[in-house]
Amino acid sequence: MRLIAKSTAAFLLLFMLALASTAETPRAKPDDVGISGQRLQRIHELMQRHIDAGNISGSVTLVARNGRIAQLEAQGLMDIETRKPMAPDAMFRIMSMTKPVVGVAVLMLMEEGKVRLNDPVSKFIPEFKDLKVGVLQGTQPPPAPAGQRGAPPRFYTVPAEREITIKDLLTHTSGLVSGPISTSENRKVALKGKESNADYIPRLGQVPLEFQPGTRWAYSAQAGFDTLVLVVERAS
Secondary structure, three states: OOOOOHHHHOOOOHHHHHHOOOOOOOEOOHHHHOOOHHHHHHHHHHHHHHHHOOOOOEEEEEEEEOOEEEEEEEEEEEEOOOOEEOOOOOOOOOHHHHHHHHHHHHHHHHHOOOOOOOOEHHHOOHHHOOOEEEEEOOOOOOOOOOOOOOOOOOEEEEEOOOOOEHHHHHOOOOOOOOOHHHHHHHOOOOOOOOOOHHHHHHHHHHOOEOOOOOOOOOOOOOHHHHHHHHHHHHHO
């Protein structure tokens, strides 16, 4: 099945569905909670425009105020091939919207005194103690065509000037699997078969960072927050 996932999650809605069970949350007329029913119609119209344009095949939108649901609507299709309509209780892959969830877990541990922003990651994952930083070397091979894997970049390593911290991971300033060197090297230690996150993450200590910690911003699509997940597991 081709389900709608990342595009829909990027809109206004899905984390609200994660926060409250719609089956248990009381419903209300929009006017009863101080919301314009007429303006809520704009949400329907916006979603329909995206569906008609082919940007998404379907959506679920929810608006709540003061603990009551004023609007919950499913539009479009859940499955394009079978023409299955979208359902209000459809499950979505929320992709990188898991990052705020992990961030909240870290902040909860901060409140409990179990984690500090400036803690080195090695406090929880010892394999992160002596990381290296990759430095590109000479003329690099041309980029591979779309969908193909090109030759790995040429580089040498130098010691990291300091350890990466919890803050570095939260703010994408760690250099952990966030560029051509680290992404290429990460393939050598990637998650295998039925391994757990706890099996995989310590191996990232073998992967060179993309830059000296804290000196740049570069999005770490998975590894940075996967590492925070293991920190949360061990700290809690």
